[in-house]
Amino acid sequence: MWRHRSWDVPQSPPGDADTRKAIAKSSLQHMVAQPNPALALRSDSERQIRSTVDWSETAVYGEHIWFETNVSGDFCYVGEQNCMAKLLQKPLSRRKCAACKIVVHTPCIEQLEKINFRCKPSFRESGSRNVREPIVVRHHWVHRRRQEGKCRQCGKGFQQKFAFHSKEIVAISCSWCKQAYHSKVSCFMLQHIEEPCSLGAHAAVVVPPTWILRVRRPQNPLKSSKKKKRTSFKRKSSKKGAEEGRWKPFVIKPMPAPLMKPLLVFVNPKSGGNQGAKIIQSFMWYLNPRQVFDLSQGGPKEALELYRKVHNLRILACGGDGTVGWILSILDQLRLNPPPPVAILPLGTGNDLARTLNWGGGYTDEPLSKILSHVEDGNIVQLDRWNLHVEPNPDANPEEKDEVAADKLPLDVFNNYFSLGFDARVTLEFHESREANPEKFNSRFRNKMFYAGTAFSDFLTGSSKDLAKHVKLVCDGMDLTSKIQDLKPQCLVFLNIPRYCAGTMPWGNPGEHHDFEPQRHDDGCIEVIGFTMTSLAALQVGGHGERLCQCRQVVLTTSKAIPMQVDGEPCKLAASCIHISLRNQANMVQKTKRRNSMPLLNDQQPVPERLRIRVSRISMRDYEALHYDKEKLKEASVPLGIIVVPGDSDLELCRTQIERLQEEGDGAKPKTLSSQKLSPKWCFLDSTTADRFYRIDRAQEHLNYVTEISQDELYVLDPELVITQTVGTSPAMPDLVDLSAAPTGQHFAFPSSSISPPSSPAPSAEPDCCLPHKDDLLIEAAKSGNFSKFQELHRAGRDLMVRDSSGQTVLHHAVKSGSKDIVKYIIENAPSEILDATEEENGETSLHQAAALRQRTICHYIVEAGASLMKTDLQGDTPKHRAEKANDPDLAAYLENRQHYQMIQREDQETAV
DSSP, X not given: OOOOBOSOOOOOOGGGHHHHHHHHHHOOOOOOOOOOGGGGGSOHHHXXXXXXXXXXXXXXXXXXXEEEEOOOOSOOTTOTTTOHHHHHTSOOOEEEETTTOOXXXXXXXXXXHHTTBOOOOOOEESSSSOTTSXXXXXXXXXXXXXXXXXXXXXXXXXXOOOSTTOOOOOEEEETTTOOEEESSTTTSOTHHHHSBOOOOTTTTTOOXXXXXXXXXXXXXXXXXXXXXXXXXXXXXXXXXXHHXXXXXXXXXXXXXXXXOOOEEEEEOTTTTTTHHXXXXXXXXXXXXXXXXXXXXXXXXXXXXHHTTTOTTOEEEEEEOHHHHHHHHHHHHXXXXXXXXXXXXXXXXXXXXXXXXXXXXXXXXXXXXXXXXXXXXHOEEEEEEEEEEEEEEOTTSOXXXXXXXXXXXXSOSEESSEEEEEHHHHHHHHHHHHHHHOGGGOOOHHHHHHHHHHHHHHHHHHTTTTTGGGGEEEEETTEEOHHHHHHHXXXXXXXXXXXXXXXXXXXXXXXXXXXXSOOOOSSSSOEEEXXXXXXXXXXXXXXXXXXXXXXXXXXXXXXXXXXXXXETTEEEEEOSEEEEEEXXXXXXXXXOOOOGGGOOOTTTTSOOOSEEEEEEEEEEHHHHHHHTTOHHHHHHHOEEEEEEEEETTOBHHHHHHHHHHHHHHHGGGOOTTBSXXXXXXXXXEEEOOSSSOOEEOOGGGGGGOBHHHHXXXXXXXXXXXXXXXXXXXXXXXXXXXXXXXXXXXXXXXXXXXXSSOOOOOOOTTSOOGGGSOOTTHHHHHHHHHTOHHHHHHHHHTTOOTTOBOTTSOBHHHXXXXXXXXXXXXXXXXXXXXXXXXXXXXXXXXXXXXHXXXXXXXXXXXXXXXXXXXXXXXXXXXXXXXXXHHHTTOHHHHHHHHHHHHHHHHHHHSSOXXX
């Protein structure tokens, strides 16, 4: 049995010395086997700084998975006695373990061996335990200097230590189940050390480490003795050699668990910018790291083969529709029976399949714990998949042969759509241009502009106008060629799902189908739609194409090379005969409403028949600055009015009422605010989670009940909100109407702020900006860079939070003067609010100014202190953008890297320790 410590002795009163000794002596015992001796073959550097899961035979038991981090604080988990930063007296880079959330300086990683602290185990050794002995998962206890929630023992909250130099441990929590206790013997008792772990709220989807076994490599066959026959030896040797060729270091041995739905997570880090890398780390925290896979490290095939015998297996594909198609194709190859259902976490743009299955058009910032719950609770539905069989057209005119045209399509199966004509031509030109000059296509905005320009050029040249002349279409034996020639479409789409082109509905909305059945993704039928340039333009504003037919078999014959695309993969296909037929049906997970988890307004009280809900709006600027401080964000909200809706309303109904509220408010707009009408891009915010607000994807509003995201007030986020106050006094707040008898759907408008602006000063009063301020000397010292004078004034009682007439803090002025000593002194002694304080003229923080001035060391100080890297100025620029404009690519890369990891760190329950 291999024992290792997973936490230091909790701080406790002197009278508890015997208890502390018992805890220290007991330490933390994980019921695991002795590690493989082959581990000694690996170098220390290779073993210490791993950022991926090791699936080789030399994998280290309890090995951490390290990622760079920029969390603030001077202390790392090894403690002051072992910390290299303390010994060297200089700042060092830090890393965070994705699986247990501890933070250490990079040189201190090897010191973790000295204190015998390992990560939560992700596997066990085989063949070293009594078969009859029950295998359980033990807790993995870790000290925390910051912890959300309440102690499981006493029920009291954890005292948060926000100071940069706080050394006090406030909690001990388990990296598996997330249970937390106060770091004292009265709360964290001895029996907690060895008790089995439940694996927490998501135990049903977690692959327990006891299921994953490392097996030893088969030994080489012994030399045959003289007594054995040579033929017998050859037979045994060849048999063992074949077994060794099939040998894998790890095998999955699932235990019977009918209620479990083990999950495999596949993440495409190339989708959605930096979202993929962030999500990988977050899933490693919630799940077993060995059930989370980076698709850039070899694809999904090996993982699916490894887990193919796991009962009730589910898959979560984090990426675009292409990522989902890739996984479905591998499932076809492996012929798993039954094939595991696939859920989708959409990254990037487009994501029409994800929209169809209610997963939305793109991941914003919904808690991953909620996503795991939706994957577990989602319904399994079928998705039709279609074969594309291509044959050359023997009747094509040889003179029209295109030498650069392909003789086959990029994919032989599609899940979303197959199209030819105008849309495929534009996509093809984009792909060819990007392959030729990839450096010109590194901006999403620039890509969109290229698409628009290419489409306009193609429209002017009319290159797709003669499509109908070169196409013959037969659907279920019915020739539709004459119908196509009459319509003269410039684009033909064979559609399997309702969504197309980033959310549009080319078949039309339900109820508009007339002679056709409503479109479904599981009916074995494909929809054939023709588009003219007019209907293509109307598609983006709710229009639809010309419905040609719904069928099960298609024969499409082309007489010349035509641009085509299969699920977004374009090519120019030579004259061909294309057969479209049903391939199979894939199992997919559809996101559903979770009635059983609806938070009720009054704990155990039933949902009322009607709800009167106050609606308040939040600007994007306030959201980015304050969305980790719920109370301050609520204070920054602007009330819009009250709506009355049924108690079981979803957010789609609430949106209708809020928009009607806006229409009625236009006639009696308050005079104190220039504009209160919501922009078209507003969305709902979930205010019920413990730590922060989260955005709700508009495509998922029908899946969320209003009581699921709000308990007393409904908050909406407006990314284009700009409020300016005009001269004058605000009208008094009208009395709220008694709504006890109000009909359902009624709503009431009231002014956007119940707080009147300050009245104008008396004529004799001198403006505040002209009044002498007692702390002006402190600002002057910061401007001049006089560190000794600045320090002297502060010690004499001057306020470090003072601002000048333009709203600039002493930190702003210290950055401008380039005084590193003053900047560091302010960071160490001023409240943390100064880091994100903005001046009035441009909305710049001190980090914006430091980035614009290319002050790398000062930027490092401010970032490491915990300043927000997502905060934007009035031009919409983050500090990274300011560094780019200052032509400092290295600084911009550093800020981008830290911005990415800051999003992860802020969601964690662990700060630098």
